[in-house]
Amino acid sequence: QSQLVQSGGGLVQSGEHLRLSCATSEYSLDYWSIAWFRQAPGKGREGVAYSSTYEGTSYYADSVKGRFTVSRDNGKNTAYLQMNNLKPEDTAVYYCAIRPPKYGANWNSGITYNYWGQGTQVTVSS
DSSP states (O other), X not given: OOSBEEEOOEEEETTOOEEEEEEOXXXXXXXXXXXXXEEOTTSOEEEEEEEETTTTEEEEOTTTTXXXXXXXXXXXXXXXXXXXXXXXXXXXXXXEEEEOOOTTSOTTOGGGOXXXXXXXXXXXXX
């Protein structure tokens, strides 16, 4: 059973927005760093965004900078990925993942993450 529960996603048109959620009842997002990855059909997994309150860092893939934002509600232990101005190339299955603070570790290296959400489909039509 996934320890990270994702929600959100769906089918939207180009230029529209969506918000993905990633909730955990076991891990404090004040401490654990969170990242969002995506995998499009026939492509490898791609790091999209990263945020760590503990480290005081956040990173975004160039392809989503200015359009996607990671936020969190620590009281609800839930993180969000707000996706604005969506494009057809954003179509993918999106995953959240968490890891303890790892200063200097490559944020978009999936193997450094301990727990993963179940994934949610985002489809953007042109």
